[in-house]
Amino acid sequence: MTGRAPSRRTDSTLSSAQESTSSVSDNRAATRVLVLNSGSSSVKYQLLDMTDGSRLAVGLVERIGEETSRLVHTPLTDGGEKRERTAPIADHDAALKAVAEELAADGLGLDSPELAVIGHRVVHGGKHFTEPTVIDDAVLAEIERLIPVAPLHNPANLTGIRTAQALRPDLPQVAVFDTAFHTTMPESASRYAIDVKTADEHRIRRYGFHGTSHAYVSRETAKLLGKAPSEVNVIVLHLGNGASASAVRGGRCVDTSMGLTPLEGLVMGTRSGDLDPAVIFHLMRVGGMSADEIDALLNKKSGLIGLCGDNDMREIRRRIDEGGEDAAQAQLAFDIYIHRLKKYIGAYYAVLGKVDAVAFTAGVGENAAPVREAAVAGLEELGLAVDGELNAVRADGPRLISPEYARVAVAVVPTDEELEIARQSYALVAPARTENGNA
Ligand SMILES: Nc1ncnc2c1ncn2[C@@H]1O[C@H](COP(=O)(O)OP(=O)(O)O)[C@@H](O)[C@H]1O
Ligand SMILES: CC(=O)OP(=O)(O)O
Numbered sequence: 001m002t003g004r005a006p007s008r009r010t011d012s013t014l015s016s017a018q019e020s021t022s023s024v025s026d027n028r029a030a031t032r033v034l035v036l037n038s039g040s041s042s043v044k045y046q047l048l049d050m051t052d053g054s055r056l057a058v059g060l061v062e063r064i065g066e067e068t069s070r071l072v073h074t075p076l077t078d079g080g081e082k083r084e085r086t087a088p089i090a091d092h093d094a095a096l097k098a099v100a101e102e103l104a105a106d107g108l109g110l111d112s113p114e115l116a117v118i119g120h121r122v123v124h125g126g127k128h129f130t131e132p133t134v135i136d137d138a139v140l141a142e143i144e145r146l147i148p149v150a151p152l153h154n155p156a157n158l159t160g161i162r163t164a165q166a167l168r169p170d171l172p173q174v175a176v177f178d179t180a181f182h183t184t185m186p187e188s189a190s191r192y193a194i195d196v197k198t199a200d201e202h203r204i205r206r207y208g209f210h211g212t213s214h215a216y217v218s219r220e221t222a223k224l225l226g227k228a229p230s231e232v233n234v235i236v237l238h239l240g241n242g243a244s245a246s247a248v249r250g251g252r253c254v255d256t257s258m259g260l261t262p263l264e265g266l267v268m269g270t271r272s273g274d275l276d277p278a279v280i281f282h283l284m285r286v287g288g289m290s291a292d293e294i295d296a297l298l299n300k301k302s303g304l305i306g307l308c309g310d311n312d313m314r315e316i317r318r319r320i321d322e323g324g325e326d327a328a329q330a331q332l333a334f335d336i337y338i339h340r341l342k343k344y345i346g347a348y349y350a351v352l353g354k355v356d357a358v359a360f361t362a363g364v365g366e367n368a369a370p371v372r373e374a375a376v377a378g379l380e381e382l383g384l385a386v387d388g389e390l391n392a393v394r395a396d397g398p399r400l401i402s403p404e405y406a407r408v409a410v411a412v413v414p415t416d417e418e419l420e421i422a423r424q425s426y427a428l429v430a431p432a433r434t435e436n437g438n439a
């Protein structure tokens, strides 16, 4: 994926991939991949058939650990109907077991001989995982070791893997890391300007996240422009609940806004993004807060929710559009969100020197036309503009929203982390049978 010499860990994973390949290669009917994207309080999943990349089932478990848990399962096979469960689901283990039951009820159970591999999104892979990796005990231990730098994500990813292993111990499980795409960043972008010895001792550097999405979207953007990824420079704005920007030169990431953890960078749903690190000492010394309290404040009670009480952009836009008393705080939150986004567009423009496209993706990027319009407003001198009519169109696929005269393309490019994880996982365990390889 990165085209670099494989790391030591990648070498060992390749050999376990080969072993796993032999365990499935005698069953040529095994063409399905289950993808699990376990978040801090949710699990998104998809079952795909890799002969053509089609989906057999998709679903979501949300509000895990709360009284109001909800599982929505949609079989996409003939005659299948969307189902919903609303009983409390205590943890990720219970969530995955419920998912397995729903799949089994459609004849798509985890015991199926057609299942070739289970692919897991793993958020933090540290420095060494530059490629999708077949999971063994050493890989599990490394994901566990990285929990302190991805406390919201890696524990959920680990539970997802362990439960899936217990349900299908014979099946290869592949980890696809959010950090992998960013391992090409030069040290000038990945190092913090702190004492080198201290940084190295504690492995403090900028890792970056959402890499599967940044990789997929930058490639799809090149396709939209009718070019090869190696020919274009793209700024990708992944704006979901978590949000990050990346600068991609010729298909390789050269900078990204998240850092040691997914807290740095843009204003997010519940995370602050960039701030003066001295805010933390101030809250400790003057505010009397503990490290854990500040961690929770910055990760869970900041960003949009901290600024205006809502983390959902739909709700924020509704408040602004309806006006009245409730609007001013929502407008301020929106303005702070846009100001930060615009700063990163400018910064990555400067990092890349020449920009072919700016691509908006994920829940906010794909759906919130006012965010796209405001982020690009006033950047005409940089060759950036949004066409009001094109921007207002609702459509599923990748599309341009810039006027014809604009020097830089502005695009909406839906992300598909699950398809990308499925492709990478399947390519690893069944390389000879991969239809389109890693395309
Ligand atoms: N129609 C919409 N208009 C504006 N924002 C939307 C819309 N649909 C979804 N969103 C935003 O997308 C967010 C979820 O994005 P998503 O990429 O699914 O996030 P995550 O994967 O981090 O959970 C929601 O919190 C909401 O802010
Ligand atoms: C890394 C990260 O922030 O992921 P998510 O957007 O799924 O929370």
Ligand SMILES: [Mg+2]
Pocket: 240, 241, 362
């Ligand atoms: Mg996401």
